[in-house]
Amino acid sequence: MYTQGLDQSDTRTPGPEEEAQLVQAFQARIDAEEKIEPRDWMPDAYRRTLVRQISQHAHSEIVGMLPEGNWITRAPSLKRKAILLAKVQDEAGHGLYLYSAAETLGTSRQQMVDQLLSGKAKYSSIFNYPTLNWADIGAIGWLVDGAAIMNQIPLCRCSYGPYSRAMVRVCKEESFHQRQGYEIMTVMARGTDAQRRMAQDALERWWWPSLMMFGPSDSDSAHTAQSMRWKIKRFTNDELRQKFVDVTVPQGHFLGLEFPDPELKLDEQTGHWNFGPIDWSEFKQVLEGNGPCNAERMRARQTAHQEGAWVRQALLAHAEKHEDIR
Numbered sequence: 001m002y003t004q005g006l007d008q009s010d011t012r013t014p015g016p017e018e019e020a021q022l023v024q025a026f027q028a029r030i031d032a033e034e035k036i037e038p039r040d041w042m043p044d045a046y047r048r049t050l051v052r053q054i055s056q057h058a059h060s061e062i063v064g065m066l067p068e069g070n071w072i073t074r075a076p077s078l079k080r081k082a083i084l085l086a087k088v089q090d091e092a093g094h095g096l097y098l099y100s101a102a103e104t105l106g107t108s109r110q111q112m113v114d115q116l117l118s119g120k121a122k123y124s125s126i127f128n129y130p131t132l133n134w135a136d137i138g139a140i141g142w143l144v145d146g147a148a149i150m151n152q153i154p155l156c157r158c159s160y161g162p163y164s165r166a167m168v169r170v171c172k173e174e175s176f177h178q179r180q181g182y183e184i185m186t187v188m189a190r191g192t193d194a195q196r197r198m199a200q201d202a203l204e205r206w207w208w209p210s211l212m213m214f215g216p217s218d219s220d221s222a223h224t225a226q227s228m229r230w231k232i233k234r235f236t237n238d239e240l241r242q243k244f245v246d247v248t249v250p251q252g253h254f255l256g257l258e259f260p261d262p263e264l265k266l267d268e269q270t271g272h273w274n275f276g277p278i279d280w281s282e283f284k285q286v287l288e289g290n291g292p293c294n295a296e297r298m299r300a301r302q303t304a305h306q307e308g309a310w311v312r313q314a315l316l317a318h319a320e321k322h323e324d325i326r
Protein backbone atom coordinates (compact mmCIF):
# COMPACT_ATOMS: atom_id res chain seq x y z
CA MET A 1 0.00 0.00 0.00
CA TYR A 2 2.83 2.39 0.82
CA THR A 3 5.78 0.87 -0.97
CA GLN A 4 6.45 3.84 -3.26
CA GLY A 5 9.27 4.94 -0.94
CA LEU A 6 11.29 1.76 -1.44
CA ASP A 7 12.65 2.73 -4.83
CA GLN A 8 14.10 6.04 -3.70
CA SER A 9 17.41 6.54 -5.43
CA ASP A 10 18.79 9.79 -3.95
CA THR A 11 22.10 8.46 -2.68
CA ARG A 12 23.97 11.81 -2.66
CA THR A 13 25.30 12.60 0.81
CA PRO A 14 24.93 16.29 1.73
CA GLY A 15 27.96 18.11 3.13
CA PRO A 16 27.91 19.23 6.80
CA GLU A 17 26.62 22.74 6.06
CA GLU A 18 23.90 21.54 3.73
CA GLU A 19 22.97 18.82 6.24
CA ALA A 20 22.60 21.42 9.02
CA GLN A 21 20.26 23.45 6.79
CA LEU A 22 18.26 20.36 5.90
CA VAL A 23 17.90 19.44 9.57
CA GLN A 24 16.73 22.95 10.40
CA ALA A 25 14.20 23.00 7.56
CA PHE A 26 13.02 19.52 8.59
CA GLN A 27 12.43 20.57 12.21
CA ALA A 28 10.62 23.72 10.99
CA ARG A 29 8.22 21.52 8.99
CA ILE A 30 7.62 19.35 12.06
CA ASP A 31 7.03 22.41 14.24
CA ALA A 32 4.54 23.69 11.64
CA GLU A 33 2.66 20.37 11.95
CA GLU A 34 3.40 19.35 8.34
CA LYS A 35 3.42 15.62 7.63
CA ILE A 36 6.70 14.05 6.53
CA GLU A 37 6.18 11.75 3.55
CA PRO A 38 8.33 8.82 2.33
CA ARG A 39 10.18 10.70 -0.41
CA ASP A 40 10.91 13.75 1.75
CA TRP A 41 14.38 14.31 3.15
CA MET A 42 14.62 13.21 6.77
CA PRO A 43 17.49 12.76 9.23
CA ASP A 44 18.77 9.18 9.39
CA ALA A 45 18.02 9.09 13.12
CA TYR A 46 14.37 10.05 12.49
CA ARG A 47 14.10 7.22 9.94
CA ARG A 48 15.75 4.72 12.33
CA THR A 49 13.51 5.76 15.22
CA LEU A 50 10.40 5.28 13.12
CA VAL A 51 11.51 1.90 11.77
CA ARG A 52 12.30 0.79 15.34
CA GLN A 53 8.96 1.93 16.73
CA ILE A 54 6.74 0.89 13.80
CA SER A 55 8.32 -2.54 13.40
CA GLN A 56 8.03 -3.18 17.14
CA HIS A 57 4.44 -2.06 16.94
CA ALA A 58 3.76 -4.37 13.96
CA HIS A 59 5.38 -7.33 15.73
CA SER A 60 3.23 -6.61 18.80
CA GLU A 61 0.07 -6.86 16.72
CA ILE A 62 1.19 -10.17 15.20
CA VAL A 63 2.45 -11.77 18.43
CA GLY A 64 -0.60 -10.29 20.16
CA MET A 65 -2.80 -12.67 18.17
CA LEU A 66 -1.38 -15.65 20.08
CA PRO A 67 -2.76 -15.24 23.62
CA GLU A 68 -6.27 -14.64 22.30
CA GLY A 69 -6.04 -17.11 19.42
CA ASN A 70 -5.57 -19.65 22.20
CA TRP A 71 -9.23 -19.13 23.16
CA ILE A 72 -10.93 -19.26 19.75
CA THR A 73 -11.69 -22.98 20.05
CA ARG A 74 -12.85 -22.58 23.65
CA ALA A 75 -15.00 -19.43 23.45
CA PRO A 76 -18.19 -20.09 25.46
CA SER A 77 -20.67 -19.56 22.58
CA LEU A 78 -20.81 -19.28 18.80
CA LYS A 79 -21.36 -15.51 19.11
CA ARG A 80 -18.29 -15.09 21.33
CA LYS A 81 -16.27 -17.26 18.95
CA ALA A 82 -17.27 -15.13 15.93
CA ILE A 83 -16.39 -11.90 17.78
CA LEU A 84 -13.04 -13.23 18.93
CA LEU A 85 -12.18 -14.53 15.46
CA ALA A 86 -12.92 -11.10 13.98
CA LYS A 87 -10.83 -9.38 16.63
CA VAL A 88 -7.81 -11.64 16.13
CA GLN A 89 -8.14 -11.13 12.39
CA ASP A 90 -8.20 -7.35 12.91
CA GLU A 91 -4.87 -7.61 14.75
CA ALA A 92 -3.34 -9.41 11.76
CA GLY A 93 -4.56 -6.55 9.57
CA HIS A 94 -2.99 -3.99 11.91
CA GLY A 95 0.34 -5.81 11.69
CA LEU A 96 0.16 -5.71 7.90
CA TYR A 97 -0.64 -1.95 7.70
CA LEU A 98 2.25 -1.30 10.05
CA TYR A 99 4.77 -3.44 8.17
CA SER A 100 3.69 -1.55 5.04
CA ALA A 101 4.17 1.80 6.78
CA ALA A 102 7.67 0.74 7.88
CA GLU A 103 8.46 -0.42 4.33
CA THR A 104 8.03 3.15 3.09
CA LEU A 105 11.15 3.94 5.15
CA GLY A 106 13.21 1.45 3.16
CA THR A 107 13.13 -1.61 5.41
CA SER A 108 11.53 -4.67 3.88
CA ARG A 109 9.00 -6.83 5.67
CA GLN A 110 11.35 -9.77 5.27
CA GLN A 111 14.07 -7.91 7.21
CA MET A 112 11.63 -7.04 9.99
CA VAL A 113 10.23 -10.56 10.22
CA ASP A 114 13.77 -12.00 10.29
CA GLN A 115 14.60 -9.67 13.19
CA LEU A 116 11.54 -10.86 15.07
CA LEU A 117 12.21 -14.54 14.46
CA SER A 118 15.87 -14.27 15.43
CA GLY A 119 14.88 -12.61 18.73
CA LYS A 120 16.57 -9.30 17.82
CA ALA A 121 13.38 -7.25 17.56
CA LYS A 122 11.19 -6.36 20.49
CA TYR A 123 7.41 -6.69 20.75
CA SER A 124 5.15 -5.53 23.55
CA SER A 125 5.89 -7.03 26.95
CA ILE A 126 2.19 -7.65 27.56
CA PHE A 127 1.96 -10.56 25.14
CA ASN A 128 4.33 -12.66 27.23
CA TYR A 129 1.65 -13.37 29.84
CA PRO A 130 -0.66 -16.42 29.68
CA THR A 131 -4.44 -16.42 29.11
CA LEU A 132 -5.61 -18.87 31.77
CA ASN A 133 -9.38 -18.55 31.56
CA TRP A 134 -12.17 -16.89 29.57
CA ALA A 135 -12.19 -13.77 31.77
CA ASP A 136 -8.66 -13.10 30.51
CA ILE A 137 -10.14 -12.43 27.07
CA GLY A 138 -12.35 -9.78 28.67
CA ALA A 139 -9.42 -8.32 30.60
CA ILE A 140 -7.24 -8.20 27.48
CA GLY A 141 -9.90 -6.30 25.53
CA TRP A 142 -10.67 -3.92 28.39
CA LEU A 143 -7.15 -3.31 29.68
CA VAL A 144 -4.67 -4.24 26.94
CA ASP A 145 -6.65 -2.81 24.03
CA GLY A 146 -7.65 0.08 26.32
CA ALA A 147 -3.98 0.84 26.99
CA ALA A 148 -3.18 0.40 23.30
CA ILE A 149 -5.81 3.00 22.31
CA MET A 150 -4.55 5.47 24.89
CA ASN A 151 -1.08 5.11 23.37
CA GLN A 152 -2.23 4.99 19.76
CA ILE A 153 -4.79 7.80 19.43
CA PRO A 154 -1.97 10.37 19.69
CA LEU A 155 -0.08 8.39 17.03
CA CYS A 156 -2.82 9.40 14.55
CA ARG A 157 -1.12 12.82 14.83
CA CYS A 158 2.40 11.42 14.44
CA SER A 159 4.58 13.55 12.13
CA TYR A 160 5.22 10.67 9.71
CA GLY A 161 2.32 10.52 7.22
CA PRO A 162 2.04 6.78 6.49
CA TYR A 163 2.22 5.84 10.19
CA SER A 164 -0.30 8.46 11.24
CA ARG A 165 -2.77 7.44 8.51
CA ALA A 166 -2.42 3.72 9.31
CA MET A 167 -3.24 4.50 12.93
CA VAL A 168 -6.64 6.05 12.13
CA ARG A 169 -8.19 2.76 11.12
CA VAL A 170 -6.25 0.79 13.72
CA CYS A 171 -7.66 3.00 16.48
CA LYS A 172 -11.24 2.62 15.26
CA GLU A 173 -10.87 -1.14 15.43
CA GLU A 174 -9.04 -1.08 18.77
CA SER A 175 -11.87 0.95 20.18
CA PHE A 176 -14.32 -1.80 19.24
CA HIS A 177 -11.95 -4.34 20.82
CA GLN A 178 -11.87 -2.40 24.06
CA ARG A 179 -15.65 -2.28 24.23
CA GLN A 180 -16.07 -6.00 23.55
CA GLY A 181 -13.57 -6.72 26.35
CA TYR A 182 -15.39 -4.48 28.79
CA GLU A 183 -18.67 -6.11 27.82
CA ILE A 184 -17.25 -9.57 28.62
CA MET A 185 -16.06 -8.23 31.98
CA THR A 186 -19.49 -6.71 32.64
CA VAL A 187 -21.26 -10.02 31.99
CA MET A 188 -18.79 -11.90 34.20
CA ALA A 189 -18.80 -9.33 37.00
CA ARG A 190 -22.61 -9.49 37.11
CA GLY A 191 -22.74 -13.27 36.75
CA THR A 192 -22.40 -16.07 39.28
CA ASP A 193 -19.98 -15.89 42.20
CA ALA A 194 -17.56 -18.07 40.28
CA GLN A 195 -17.72 -15.78 37.23
CA ARG A 196 -17.18 -12.69 39.40
CA ARG A 197 -14.14 -14.35 40.96
CA MET A 198 -12.75 -15.10 37.49
CA ALA A 199 -13.20 -11.45 36.45
CA GLN A 200 -11.49 -10.26 39.66
CA ASP A 201 -8.64 -12.74 39.20
CA ALA A 202 -8.12 -11.64 35.58
CA LEU A 203 -8.00 -7.98 36.63
CA GLU A 204 -5.43 -8.82 39.31
CA ARG A 205 -3.16 -10.61 36.84
CA TRP A 206 -3.45 -8.12 33.95
CA TRP A 207 -3.45 -4.77 35.79
CA TRP A 208 0.26 -4.27 36.44
CA PRO A 209 1.46 -5.71 33.10
CA SER A 210 -1.02 -3.32 31.37
CA LEU A 211 0.58 -0.36 33.14
CA MET A 212 3.99 -1.60 32.00
CA MET A 213 2.84 -1.52 28.36
CA PHE A 214 3.38 2.25 28.34
CA GLY A 215 7.12 1.69 28.70
CA PRO A 216 9.67 2.77 31.30
CA SER A 217 9.04 5.84 33.40
CA ASP A 218 10.05 9.09 31.73
CA SER A 219 13.27 9.36 33.71
CA ASP A 220 14.39 5.99 32.25
CA SER A 221 12.96 6.32 28.75
CA ALA A 222 15.82 6.50 26.24
CA HIS A 223 13.81 7.77 23.30
CA THR A 224 10.92 9.87 24.58
CA ALA A 225 12.55 13.33 24.60
CA GLN A 226 13.75 13.14 20.99
CA SER A 227 10.56 11.43 19.78
CA MET A 228 8.54 14.27 21.33
CA ARG A 229 10.69 16.88 19.53
CA TRP A 230 10.03 15.06 16.28
CA LYS A 231 6.33 14.76 17.17
CA ILE A 232 6.45 11.02 16.70
CA LYS A 233 5.24 10.81 20.28
CA ARG A 234 2.80 13.46 21.53
CA PHE A 235 2.79 12.44 25.18
CA THR A 236 5.39 10.84 27.42
CA ASN A 237 5.07 7.29 28.72
CA ASP A 238 4.13 8.49 32.22
CA GLU A 239 1.53 10.97 30.91
CA LEU A 240 -0.23 8.25 28.93
CA ARG A 241 -0.02 5.77 31.82
CA GLN A 242 -1.70 8.31 34.13
CA LYS A 243 -4.45 9.02 31.58
CA PHE A 244 -5.08 5.29 31.32
CA VAL A 245 -5.29 4.84 35.09
CA ASP A 246 -7.66 7.82 35.37
CA VAL A 247 -10.16 6.46 32.85
CA THR A 248 -9.86 2.78 33.77
CA VAL A 249 -10.17 2.84 37.56
CA PRO A 250 -13.75 4.20 37.57
CA GLN A 251 -14.69 1.58 34.93
CA GLY A 252 -13.41 -1.19 37.22
CA HIS A 253 -15.19 0.26 40.25
CA PHE A 254 -18.40 0.48 38.25
CA LEU A 255 -18.18 -3.30 37.85
CA GLY A 256 -17.55 -3.74 41.58
CA LEU A 257 -14.00 -4.98 40.96
CA GLU A 258 -10.98 -4.19 43.10
CA PHE A 259 -7.61 -3.17 41.71
CA PRO A 260 -4.59 -5.02 43.12
CA ASP A 261 -3.01 -1.82 44.42
CA PRO A 262 -3.41 -0.75 48.06
CA GLU A 263 -1.98 2.68 47.20
CA LEU A 264 -4.57 3.47 44.54
CA LYS A 265 -6.24 6.67 45.71
CA LEU A 266 -8.03 9.58 44.09
CA ASP A 267 -6.28 12.88 44.58
CA GLU A 268 -9.27 15.18 45.01
CA GLN A 269 -7.25 18.25 44.12
CA THR A 270 -5.79 17.09 40.82
CA GLY A 271 -8.55 14.63 39.92
CA HIS A 272 -5.86 12.01 39.18
CA TRP A 273 -5.67 8.52 40.64
CA ASN A 274 -2.37 8.04 42.45
CA PHE A 275 -1.04 4.52 42.12
CA GLY A 276 1.67 2.42 43.77
CA PRO A 277 5.15 1.70 42.41
CA ILE A 278 5.50 -0.47 39.32
CA ASP A 279 7.78 -3.49 39.61
CA TRP A 280 10.28 -2.52 36.92
CA SER A 281 12.38 -5.60 37.62
CA GLU A 282 9.50 -7.72 36.27
CA PHE A 283 9.33 -5.49 33.15
CA LYS A 284 13.09 -5.88 32.64
CA GLN A 285 12.87 -9.65 32.99
CA VAL A 286 10.11 -9.84 30.38
CA LEU A 287 12.08 -7.62 27.96
CA GLU A 288 15.11 -9.85 28.43
CA GLY A 289 13.07 -12.84 27.30
CA ASN A 290 12.35 -14.30 30.74
CA GLY A 291 8.61 -13.60 31.01
CA PRO A 292 6.14 -16.46 31.55
CA CYS A 293 5.50 -17.02 27.83
CA ASN A 294 8.40 -15.44 25.87
CA ALA A 295 9.81 -18.79 24.73
CA GLU A 296 6.36 -20.14 23.82
CA ARG A 297 5.50 -17.02 21.75
CA MET A 298 8.76 -17.13 19.82
CA ARG A 299 8.34 -20.85 19.14
CA ALA A 300 4.80 -20.29 17.87
CA ARG A 301 5.93 -17.53 15.46
CA GLN A 302 8.89 -19.58 14.21
CA THR A 303 6.69 -22.63 13.61
CA ALA A 304 4.06 -20.54 11.82
CA HIS A 305 6.78 -19.06 9.61
CA GLN A 306 8.19 -22.48 8.72
CA GLU A 307 4.76 -23.98 8.10
CA GLY A 308 3.83 -21.02 5.90
CA ALA A 309 6.91 -21.38 3.68
CA TRP A 310 4.98 -23.33 1.03
CA VAL A 311 2.42 -20.51 0.74
CA ARG A 312 5.16 -17.94 0.12
CA GLN A 313 6.82 -20.26 -2.42
CA ALA A 314 3.51 -20.84 -4.20
CA LEU A 315 2.82 -17.11 -4.38
CA LEU A 316 6.28 -16.43 -5.80
CA ALA A 317 5.89 -19.23 -8.36
CA HIS A 318 2.51 -17.81 -9.36
CA ALA A 319 3.96 -14.30 -9.69
CA GLU A 320 6.84 -15.61 -11.85
CA LYS A 321 4.44 -17.53 -14.08
CA HIS A 322 2.30 -14.44 -14.42
CA GLU A 323 5.43 -12.45 -15.34
CA ASP A 324 6.28 -15.03 -18.09
CA ILE A 325 2.80 -14.80 -19.59
CA ARG A 326 3.06 -10.99 -19.79
Ligand code: 3HC
Pocket: 052, 053, 056, 057, 058, 060, 061, 064, 091, 122, 123, 124, 125, 126, 144, 145, 148, 151, 212, 213, 214, 215, 216, 220, 221, 222, 223, 224, 227, 237, 287
Ligand atom coordinates in the same frame (compact mmCIF):
# COMPACT_ATOMS: atom_id res chain seq x y z
N1 3HC B 1 7.32 -3.80 25.71
C1 3HC B 1 8.49 -4.05 25.10
N2 3HC B 1 9.43 -3.10 24.91
C2 3HC B 1 9.16 -1.87 25.41
C3 3HC B 1 7.96 -1.55 26.03
C4 3HC B 1 7.02 -2.59 26.20
N3 3HC B 1 5.86 -2.39 26.81
N4 3HC B 1 7.99 -0.26 26.38
C5 3HC B 1 9.19 0.23 25.99
N5 3HC B 1 9.89 -0.76 25.41
C6 3HC B 1 11.25 -0.68 24.90
C7 3HC B 1 11.38 0.34 23.79
O1 3HC B 1 10.99 -0.21 22.56
C8 3HC B 1 12.84 0.67 23.87
O2 3HC B 1 13.61 -0.39 23.35
P1 3HC B 1 14.61 -0.21 22.08
O3 3HC B 1 15.49 0.96 22.40
O4 3HC B 1 15.33 -1.50 21.99
O5 3HC B 1 13.74 0.06 20.92
C9 3HC B 1 13.09 0.67 25.35
O6 3HC B 1 12.10 -0.17 25.91
C10 3HC B 1 13.05 2.05 25.98
O7 3HC B 1 11.74 2.59 25.95
P2 3HC B 1 11.38 4.07 25.44
O8 3HC B 1 10.27 4.58 26.27
O9 3HC B 1 12.61 4.90 25.38
O10 3HC B 1 10.91 3.74 23.95
P3 3HC B 1 9.84 4.47 23.01
O11 3HC B 1 10.07 5.94 22.99
O12 3HC B 1 9.85 3.75 21.72
O13 3HC B 1 8.43 4.23 23.75
C11 3HC B 1 6.47 2.89 23.35
C12 3HC B 1 7.91 2.92 23.91
C13 3HC B 1 5.62 3.80 24.19
C14 3HC B 1 5.95 1.45 23.43
C15 3HC B 1 6.51 3.39 21.88
O14 3HC B 1 7.46 2.66 21.14
C16 3HC B 1 5.19 3.32 21.19
O15 3HC B 1 4.32 4.14 21.39
N6 3HC B 1 5.04 2.33 20.26
C17 3HC B 1 3.87 2.23 19.40
C18 3HC B 1 2.77 1.48 20.04
C19 3HC B 1 3.13 0.06 20.33
O16 3HC B 1 4.13 -0.49 19.90
N7 3HC B 1 2.31 -0.60 21.14
C20 3HC B 1 2.54 -1.98 21.49
C21 3HC B 1 1.30 -2.57 21.84
S1 3HC B 1 0.36 -2.87 20.39
C22 3HC B 1 -0.88 -3.65 20.95
O17 3HC B 1 -1.00 -3.65 22.11
C23 3HC B 1 -1.76 -4.38 19.99
C24 3HC B 1 -3.19 -4.30 20.33
O18 3HC B 1 -3.87 -5.07 19.47
C25 3HC B 1 -3.56 -4.63 21.69
